[in-house]
Amino acid sequence: MSINLTGLYVISDDTLTPKETILTQIKEALEGGATIVQLRDKISSDEEIEKLALELQELCREYKALFVLNDRVELAIKLKIDGLHVGKSDHHRVKEIRNNFKGILGISCYDSLDIAREMEKLKVDYLAFGAFFASSTKPNAPLANQETITKAKKEFSLPICVIGGITSKNAEILINKGAHMLAVISDVWKSKNIKKKCQEFTTLFKGEK
Numbered sequence: 001m002s003i004n005l006t007g008l009y010v011i012s013d014d015t016l017t018p019k020e021t022i023l024t025q026i027k028e029a030l031e032g033g034a035t036i037v038q039l040r041d042k043i044s045s046d047e048e049i050e051k052l053a054l055e056l057q058e059l060c061r062e063y064k065a066l067f068v069l070n071d072r073v074e075l076a077i078k079l080k081i082d083g084l085h086v087g088k089s090d091h092h093r094v095k096e097i098r099n100n101f102k103g104i105l106g107i108s109c110y111d112s113l114d115i116a117r118e119m120e121k122l123k124v125d126y127l128a129f130g131a132f133f134a135s136s137t138k139p140n141a142p143l144a145n146q147e148t149i150t151k152a153k154k155e156f157s158l159p160i161c162v163i164g165g166i167t168s169k170n171a172e173i174l175i176n177k178g179a180h181m182l183a184v185i186s187d188v189w190k191s192k193n194i195k196k197k198c199q200e201f202t203t204l205f206k207g208e209k
Contacts, residue, residue, distance in 0.1 A: 003066050003082075003104060004035070005036070005066075005104070005125065005126050005159035005161075005180060005181060006035065006159065006180045006181060006205065007033070007034070007035035007036065007181060007182075007202060007205055008029075008032075008033060008034045008035060008036070008181075008182055008184065008198055008201040008202055008205075009034070009035070009036040009037075009038065009161060009181045009182060009183040009184070010026070010029045010034045010036070010037055010038070010183075010184055010185075010188050010198070011037075011038040011040050011070070011163075011183055011184070011185045012026070012037075012038065012039050012040050012041070012185075012189075013040065013137060013185050013186075013189060014040075014041060014042055014043050016185065016186065016189035016190065017189055019052065022052070022056075023052075023055060023056070023059065025189065025194055026056060026059060026060075027059060028194035028195045028198075029188060029194055029195070029198050030059065030060065030062075030063040030065055031063075031195045031198075032194060032195035032196065032197065032198025032199045032201075032202065033198050033199055033201070033202030034065060034188075034198050034202075035065050035066065035181075036065060036066045036068060036083070036181060037056060037060050037065055037066070037067055037068065038067075038068040038069070038070050038083075038085060038183070039052070039053055039056055039067070039068070039069055039070060040070035040071075041070070046072055046074065046075045049072070049075070050075065050079065053067075053069055053072075053075065053079060053081060054079060057079075057081060057082060060082070061082075066082055066083050066104060067081065067082050067083060068081075068082070068083030068084065068085050068104070068106065069081045069083065069084055069085070070085050070086075071085070071086060071087065071089075071090065072084075073086065073090060073093070073097055073101070076101060076103070077100050077101050080102070080103070081103055082103045082104060083103050083104040083105075083106065084097070084101055084103060084104070084105055084106070085105075085106040085107070085108070085128070086105075086106075086107060086108070087107075087108040088108065088110070091107070091115070091118075091119075094107065094119060094122045094124065095122050098122055098123050098124070104125045104126070105123075105124045105125050106124065106125060106126045106127075106128055106161065107119045107124045107126075107127060107128065108128050108130075109127050109128060109129050110129065110130070110142075110144065111129060111130075111142070111143075111144035111145060111148050113148065113151060113152060113155065116129075116152060116155075116156060117155075120156055120158060124158070125158065125159075126158055126159040126160070126161055126180075126181070127152060127156060127158050127159070127160055127161065128160075128161040128162070128163055128183065129144055129148050129149060129152060129160065129161070129162055129163070130144050130162055130163035130164035130183070131143055131144060131163060131164020131165055132144055132146060132162055132163070132164045132165065132166065132174060133164055133165030133166060133167075133170055134164075134165050135164045135165040135185075135186070136165075136186050137185045137186060138164070141164060143164070144164070146173070146174065146177055147177075149162060149174060149177040149178050149179055150177050150178055152178070153177070153178030154178075159180040159181060160178060160179050160180050160181070161179070161180065161181040161182075161183055162174045162179040162181070162182060162183065163183035165186075166182050166183065166184050166187065167184075167187040168187060168197065168200040168201055168204070171184075171201060171204055172204050175204055175205065182201060182204075184201065188201075
């Protein structure tokens with residue numbers, strides 16, 4: 001699958017994007033220029049989110065955006081989802097996942113270039129680092145050094161995603177360090193105008209102020 005891994009990467013949240021409104025909220029984010037959408041559901045069973053995942057994927061395709069499923073490896077393979085993102089609990093399975101999953105595969109590297117090196121060898125498609133700022137979604141996440149972005153940009157040819165407490169006010173510094181994608185949760189979904197908030201982020205990638 002050929003897709004440009006840059007821009008605003010919005011991630012759903014069990015509280016901030018409830019099932020009753022998630023499709024509407026994601027549509028507003030896509031209209032605001034989000035290029036990647038991740039369904040991150042820590043509560044439901046695979047069966048419960050199967051229909052939603054397919055609906056979101058269809059919606060993303062309409063906007064030429066990438067749809068990513070978080071952590072649900074078997075479901076992503078079964079439904080032939082366009083993108084899959086996994087964290088440390090699945091690091092030991094990445095080789096196996098890569099052999100069975102044909103879409104875009106992203107991996108959480110936290111603040112570790114060593115993990116990134118290992119994952120690059122396993123042919124993942126992008127590397128995610130963070131958290132760069134204190135985050136209400138993951139309040140106990142250790143903070144990553146912003147220089148990790150600069151070093152990763154220099155060492156790896158893979159696109160770099162950054163996450164953790166990112167807002168439209170603090171995002172520019174991370175883009176300037178070399179981030180290709182900004183993964184955002186709270187600042188987008190807590191906004192009174194999701195579309196306008198997403199436009200604020202997409203403007204940063206165009207170098208406009």
